[in-house]
Amino acid sequence: MKKLINNPENVVKEMLEGMVAAYPDLIKVHFSPNFIYRADSPVKGKVALISGGGSGHEPLHGGYVGRGMLDAACPGEVFTSPTPDQMYEAAKTVEGGEGILFIVKNYTGDVMNFDMAADLLKAEGYKVESVVIADDVAVEESLYSAGRRGVGGTVFAEKIGGAATERGWSLEEVKKVVEKVAKNVRSIGIALTPCTVPAAGKPTFELSEDEFEFGIGIHGEPGRKRLKMKPADEIVQMMMNAILQDMPLEKGDEVALLVNGMGGTPLMELFIVNRKVSQMLDGIGVKRYKTLVGNYITSLEMQGASITVLKLDDELKELLDDPALTPALRWKV
Amino acid sequence: MEYDVKYFDRFVRIFAKYLTENKEYLTQLDAAIGDGDHGINMDRGARTALERLGTMNPKTPRELLRIVGMALLSSVGGAAGPLYGTVFMKMSMTIGNKEKIDDKDLVKALENALIGIKTLGKAEVGEKTMVDVWEPVVEFLKEKVLNEENEISEICREIIKLAEERMKATIPMQAKKGRASYLGERSIGHQDPGATSSYLFFKSLCEALSE
Numbered sequence: 068m069k070k071l072i073n074n075p076e077n078v079v080k081e082m083l084e085g086m087v088a089a090y091p092d093l094i095k096v097h098f099s100p101n102f103i104y105r106a107d108s109p110v111k112g113k114v115a116l117i118s119g120g121g122s123g124h125e126p127l128h129g130g131y132v133g134r135g136m137l138d139a140a141c142p143g144e145v146f147t148s149p150t151p152d153q154m155y156e157a158a159k160t161v162e163g164g165e166g167i168l169f170i171v172k173n174y175t176g177d178v179m180n181f182d183m184a185a186d187l188l189k190a191e192g193y194k195v196e197s198v199v200i201a202d203d204v205a206v207e208e209s210l211y212s213a214g215r216r217g218v219g220g221t222v223f224a225e226k227i228g229g230a231a232t233e234r235g236w237s238l239e240e241v242k243k244v245v246e247k248v249a250k251n252v253r254s255i256g257i258a259l260t261p262c263t264v265p266a267a268g269k270p271t272f273e274l275s276e277d278e279f280e281f282g283i284g285i286h287g288e289p290g291r292k293r294l295k296m297k298p299a300d301e302i303v304q305m306m307m308n309a310i311l312q313d314m315p316l317e318k319g320d321e322v323a324l325l326v327n328g329m330g331g332t333p334l335m336e337l338f339i340v341n342r343k344v345s346q347m348l349d350g351i352g353v354k355r356y357k358t359l360v361g362n363y364i365t366s367l368e369m370q371g372a373s374i375t376v377l378k379l380d381d382e383l384k385e386l387l388d389d390p391a392l393t394p395a396l397r398w399k400v
Numbered sequence: 401m402e403y404d405v406k407y408f409d410r411f412v413r414i415f416a417k418y419l420t421e422n423k424e425y426l427t428q429l430d431a432a433i434g435d436g437d438h439g440i441n442m443d444r445g446a447r448t449a450l451e452r453l454g455t456m457n458p459k460t461p462r463e464l465l466r467i468v469g470m471a472l473l474s475s476v477g478g479a480a481g482p483l484y485g486t487v488f489m490k491m492s493m494t495i496g497n498k499e500k501i502d503d504k505d506l507v508k509a510l511e512n513a514l515i516g517i518k519t520l521g522k523a524e525v526g527e528k529t530m531v532d533v534w535e536p537v538v539e540f541l542k543e544k545v546l547n548e549e550n551e552i553s554e555i556c557r558e559i560i561k562l563a564e565e566r567m568k569a570t571i572p573m574q575a576k577k578g579r580a581s582y583l584g585e586r587s588i589g590h591q592d593p594g595a596t597s598s599y600l601f602f603k604s605l606c607e608a609l610s611e
Contacts (some may be wrong), residue, residue, distance in 0.1 A: 100474065144437070144441070146435050152474045175577065176577060212581035212584070222437055
């Protein structure tokens with residue numbers, strides 16, 4: 068394993084130190100327990116929007132802390148959910164009197180830890196609600212699994228939920244619109260190479276030179292199947308078919324798109340992916356309202372990509388357009 | 401036999417030693433069907449627990465188990481953090497203010513820990529989780545200790561053997577809970593990492609008797 072790190076045990080702490088040094092005007096960092104929070108928090112009279120998850124997916128979630136998105140983000144160890152004390156302390160730091168909404172990616176550990184934090188806060192009289200994001204169509208919905216994983220749709224949930232809190236919406240209203248995002252967003256990922264968790268020192272899975280994993284999770288969890296490598300257009304076609312089979316789109320529908328790199332994919336390849344995605348959507352008469360191409364939710368140094376499609380209505384379009392000023396996403400400011 | 405703070409201290413130290421020794425093994429098991437961090441996380445939890453025991457120097461079983469539970473909750477992460485944290489918190493709560501407990505009290509504490517795990521994880525036997533070790537072992541203890549009035553020290557070998565069998569019995573199972581469930585049939589043929597750390601838990605509980 069070759070990584071630009073010091074001690075594998077300190078990667079999260081040292082990353083946070085570097086992040087706050089880069090964006091002191093936007094964010095602050097609290098250590099032990101670890102969380103990143105808005106430099107101007109607590110913002111009074113606003114619902115506090117908090118997310119978190121394992122580290123290694125940067126810029127998610129810490130990169131999305133700031134005006135128009137998250138009030139705080141709780142980074143766990145690499146690929147490990149954060150612990151309840153992180154969300155508990157973060158909530159108490161940023162809470163502005165209107166309640167707290169947690170955005171949780173659907174993984175057993177994340178859900179448990181956020182639930183425990185919510186219980187601790189509720190016991191002290193705080194209003195706390197949670198929305199679980201489960202947008203990965205690679206996982207068949209089934210009573211016999213932990214359910215779909217939360218992946219790229221989380222970026223849109225944090226953008227739109229953050230805009231709603233900024234507009235002064237109530238906790239119930241913010242929760243409702245984030246649930247609308249959760250219901251209308253689908254993602255699928257592929258991997259060309261595995262990634263290595265620093266503390267583990269070796270790749271989480273193996274993939275030979277001529278194979279790719281279809282339906283990969285953001286922690287390198289295996290997907291639907293392992294296939295022989297194909298040209299980008301064919302892979303994109305498979306990915307888009309998986310999304311469209313799960314959430315059919317009609318002529319005239321409008322979508323927001325996220326063509327996301329897993330950390331080790333050149334932007335050139337992501338644009339090649341986006342080219343095909345756009346051609347396919349144009350072909351069925353679906354309007355691309357907004358497109359993001361880049362590394363928004365990664366898996367360390369994994370080579371691969373994911374596609375996220377969010378079906379929009381007027382309310383979601385307006386909130387998506389609202390200003391955002393965060394380390395990793397900023398527009399209209 | 402009576403179980404005092406010294407017994408629980410021995411138990412936690414043995415469990416911590418096994419977790420640290422098996423850090424790579426547990427991580428390998430998890431990499432096969434999960435996300436490859438169970439050993440790393442449990443080792444971090446074990447070290448945090450020992451560190452806190454060292455500085456806080458608890459005087460009662462309740463205090464000791466609570467410190468360990470909070471240490472695991474706040475340092476392990478993943479699903480294992482809340483689950484093992486709950487184990488120690490429930491045991492602490494069940495024991496209450498007693499300075500020493502007997503065999504039956506210990507079995508009741510373990511039974512409550514199992515209820516805590518099942519409530520939190522919503523898992524049942526046969527779903528390839530730690531419950532696959534916990535439930536049969538707790539049932540066995542209830543039968544032998546609560547009904548037949550044996551002491552745990554008399555049935556230690558059987559407890560360890562049963563935990564090991566149940567751990568190995570997770571190999572042919574298909575995971576239905578936790579991250580391994582995403583694999584569907586591909587989870588078959590691998591031993592569950594949570595069941596494995598649970599085996600180490602019961603092994604430590606028994607070995608702490610004889611020191």
